[in-house]
Amino acid sequence: MxxxxxxxxxxxxxxxxxxxxxxxxxxxxxxxxxxxxxxxxxxxxxxxxxxxxxxxxxxxxxxxxxxxxxxxxxxxxxxxxxxxxxxxxxxxxxxxxxxxxxxxxxxxxxxxxxxxxxxxxxxxxxxxxxxxxxxxxxxxxxxxxxxxxxxxxxxxxxxxxxxxxxxxxxxxxKPGQASVRDIIIQSDGALGPLLTVKGGGSAHPYKLGQTVDADHFIEMIGPEIYKNAVRNMTQVCEDILARNALTMNDVDLFIPHQANLRIMEGVAKRLRCPEAKVMITVDRYGNTAAASAPIALADALAEGRVGPGSRVLMTTFGGGFTWAAALLEFA
The missing domain is CATH 3.40.47.10 (Thiolase/Chalcone synthase)
Structure with a gap:
């Protein structure tokens, strides 16, 4: 079974x-x-x-x-x-x-x-x-x-x-719970240098008494991240919909990674997803990295954006580069 x-x-x-x-x-x-x-x-x-x-x-x-x-x-x-x-x-x-x-x-x-x-x-x-x-x-x-x-x-x-x-x-x-219908996770390490936190890693070790440098913090090349984020989140969403014989018309709520409104709008536009279907929390929380997707999902439930029979498409993008998509179906 x-x-x-x-x-x-x-x-x-x-x-x-x-x-x-x-x-x-x-x-x-x-x-x-x-x-x-x-x-x-x-x-x-x-x-x-x-x-x-x-x-x-x-x-x-x-x-x-x-x-x-x-x-x-x-x-x-x-x-x-x-x-x-x-x-x-x-x-x-x-x-x-x-x-x-x-x-x-x-x-x-x-x-x-x-x-x-x-x-x-x-x-x-x-x-x-x-x-x-x-x-x-x-x-x-x-x-x-x-x-x-x-x-x-x-x-x-x-x-x-x-x-x-x-x-x-x-x-x-049970009602209010969801089934994970499908999930795709992908990566491309060649793009890793575009978004980094290098300091303290074994390739960039610190010595006792050394001053913390800028590489201890997030460093990124914004325009390149934007292009790759929009391209790869769009592609992985199209892939997961296609292999489940679905289109965006079959999706009730779209939850993209809450990185930046421009990125989310870019992905939604390419997917032809209406604005009303897009869950947005970045305005009040900013980019909470890995936590952004589950926070947005919990808020969608609390706000009544998801109900019985709802189908939710989620997608994420992060350093590595890594990206993913998941299809959820609510009972």
């Missing part, structure tokens, strides 16, 4: 502190008009001092478990998608496991930058396919501001912090 891939519960968490475009005007040479015109972002959420990746993840995880009607003790696996973990070692997934009061689970991090959530979801589906009694927590959590250079106006205006989570199992979906 083919396993089911059911998203039983959805959760998200964003920090309380709001950083507006007006606030940024006192930090770097910019303006609300400049940011809004180029990105669509009006504000973003920023962690409090001492608040780390797994703190956000724990909030989102508990919300997803509550939504699923599951106790944390029912989990078999925890996957955390992030490029901003609390520490290089131990993995964020293991720290999250401890914060949820659990032991002896299979826990690991997934590093696929802004595509991390869908890469982690694909990995979780493999766990369920191999062991159908698995109950997997898939969490994407990012403190992107920890890797943001606040002196670089081209990047610092873009990012915010947050976490989203889902619970995946082999159960028959």
């Amino acid at each position: 083919q396993p089911r891939f059911t998203l039983e519960g959805f959760g998200r968490y964003v920090p309380q502190r709001v950083l507006t475009n007006a606030d940024l005007e006192s930090i770097v040479e910019t303006s609300d008009d400049w940011i809004t015109t180029r990105t669509g972002i009006k504000e973003r959420r920023i962690v409090a001092p001492g608040e780390a990746c797994t703190d956000l993840a724990a909030h989102a995880a508990r919300a997803a478990l509550d939504n699923a009607g599951r106790a944390a003790g029912e989990l078999s696996h925890i996957y955390v998608a992030t490029f901003t973990p609390d520490t290089v070692c131990p993995p964020a997934a293991c720290t999250l496991q401890d914060k949820l009061g659990l032991k002896n689970l299979a826990c690991m991090d997934i590093a696929a930058a802004c595509s991390g959530f869908l890469f982690a979801l694909d990995t979780a589906m493999g766990a369920v396919a191999r062991k159908p009694d698995s109950v997997v927590l898939v969490c994407a959590s990012e403190v992107v501001t920890s890797r943001t250079n606040w002196a670089d106006r081209a990047t610092c205006v873009l990012f915010g912090d947050g976490a989203g989570a889902v619970v995946l199992s082999n159960r028959e979906p």
Whole structure:
């Protein structure tokens, strides 16, 4: 019997502190008009001092478990998608496991930058396919501001912090739950130098007492990222629709990676997706990297954008480069 891939519960968490475009005007040479015109972002959420990746993840995880009607003790696996973990070692997934009061689970991090959530979801589906009694927590959590250079106006205006989570199992979906109909994940490492956080890696190690340099933070070549993001997200969406004999007319809600409004509009235009079908959260959260897709999905449910029988198309794009698409169908 083919396993089911059911998203039983959805959760998200964003920090309380709001950083507006007006606030940024006192930090770097910019303006609300400049940011809004180029990105669509009006504000973003920023962690409090001492608040780390797994703190956000724990909030989102508990919300997803509550939504699923599951106790944390029912989990078999925890996957955390992030490029901003609390520490290089131990993995964020293991720290999250401890914060949820659990032991002896299979826990690991997934590093696929802004595509991390869908890469982690694909990995979780493999766990369920191999062991159908698995109950997997898939969490994407990012403190992107920890890797943001606040002196670089081209990047610092873009990012915010947050976490989203889902619970995946082999159960028959109930009303309000979703089946993962299909997923495609892809990468091209030749494009990696266009979006980097190099500092501290084994190819760019630090020495004791060395001053932190700009390469510790996000560096990117915006125009090239825009072209590749639009091209590859469009292509992977067309591919997943074609192999499921669907068109955009069959999609009720489109959730693109919340990187930049111009990128999202570019993808939607190429797919001939009406504006009314596009889920937009970038205006209030900024780019939360791997967390953007599950946060947008949880908000879509909370706002009533998704209902019984809804079909949702999600797509992501991130450093690596990595990109992905998923089709969800709600019971």
